[in-house]
Amino acid sequence: MYPKWLWPIFALPGVVWLILLFLTPFYAVVGVAFGGVDPIFQNPLPAWNPLDWDFTSFLDTLSGFLPGRTYWGIFLRTAEYVGIALAISLIVGYPVAYYITRHSGRAKSLLLALLILPFWVSYLMRMLAWVNLFAPEGYVNAFLRWTTLVTTPPDWLNGNPVSVILGLAYGYIPYLILPLLASLDRIDKSLLEAARDLGASPFRAFLHVTLPLSKTGILGASVIIALPMFGDYYTPNIVSGSPKTSMLGNQIEIYFHGGPQPSVGAALTLILSAFLGVLMAYYMFTVAKAQREAQA
């Protein structure tokens, strides 16, 4: 019906766009990370030809991730913050997603609309709201004083890791709940009924049917929010701003903005990407394995 050449022609502009402005930029990071540094001005001299690549400074940066070196502590802290924020998100998000798919009944559309609402409010706006609430004289501290349990409320906004972790969880939970909801929705309800008919208690039915069936969904949703959380630098900057709570993203930002060595920043970006690539590959491998098992 249509000429055969039409579809490649249609795809061409978009593909060229992505090659020029997505692939090439990434190559620029590689070129800067593996390039040299001007001996006088200390600005990077990117190497575009793979034959000219010089790995010494990159390996130097990489060795900083060994236990006890420069980046080891920051990496641990980043992993710790992301891990705890992810756990909080799952503990809050899973029951919410579960309730909405299983029990909400008539309220379902309303609940879904309320759930999607945060997507229409900018992330920075939500962080601003968070900062207003946790300010020294803000509502949270006013509440704490009112309960009289706390006479001197904590300083939330200057290097307090609790606020960074809560901020991360607060910011990213909506992105976790939606995919989780979709995966819980796909679980065949008759399996649960079968489990109950065969005598499983509600709790055992949940533990042995729902939970295993939502495993890939949990993993997928976790990866979806873990990737941007590992690259986050603005959340710790906004709610803390102190080097005591700086994450890997902050380290990268410092090397570029006002910092002396963009090539170190590029090397760190590359290491971060590689780490996230491994996470992503692990996820895709698990999904493929689960699918193969489901077919077998």
Add this chain to the structure above:
Amino acid sequence: MTEIALKARHSAPPTALRRFRDWLANPWGRPRFLVLVTWLYILTSIAPVIIAIQFSFNSGRSVTAWQGFSLSRWYWGDPVDSVWHDPTLQQALFQSLKLAGLDMLVATPLGVILALGLARWRGRLAAPANFLMLFPLVTPELVMGVSLYLVILYLFTFIHPSTLAQMLGHVTFSLSYVVVIVRGRLFSIGRQYEEAAADLGATPWETLRLVLLPLLLPAILSSLMIVFAISIDDFVISQWLSCGAQCDTVPIRIYSATRAAPLPSVNALAAIMVYFTVTALGLTYLVYRFMTRHERPKGGGAAASMMGDIGGM
């Protein structure tokens, strides 16, 4: 164990722990624990934003202590610090809207034809192209920001950090969203309408323009909406490609203001963006409803099918 035996076991006086477990797990009862968690979560996700908007109407200069209601002070009333009279805030508002507008104009058509091409192209390069399209969706914004920053610094040196650079960045990350939305719609339409048109003698160009394009309109509309929303929301790409104060967008202003001593005018600025998005969302919903009015049984469901179209997220 039979259903009756199960019931018998349940009729024994339940312990507190037992009841808690039942709340958690019972797929048929009314698990009050889950109701509580869900509504508490929804409350905490929305209340801070409502409170932040409330402070944009504060009559005093504090963003943490309520000093009385003033409708206009921080929007246009205050001759120095209101959004309308503070040049940096006004500038940021226009920059954000300008970028979102440009992004919609470029990313939507580009994404629509890319979606068509990727969905129907059967060449050897089609699979890698599809794979490439998915990458921007999973790449952290920081990685994308750093790469775009370095490429305009060292390779495409004719593009300086500027509104143009910001626009190019915004299009790059919005493109994939458009493709995902349009491709979903494309699959749900199927090819029978176009085949019918061709059988009735329409040329390929006529089929595209008179059959496929009108059928894709709802998805195009949803794409425009999503592109507007993610462009307005974006902070990282805008910041990395910023040319300085003239390129500041609303998220960048909010970011720098929260780290200094913020005035309620920043809340007003952020609130204006929320009003914009909510209005755009409402308008899109109405137009979407109108456009798909023949596609579903009378009564509601437009919201659900619109969400279905956007569902790729």
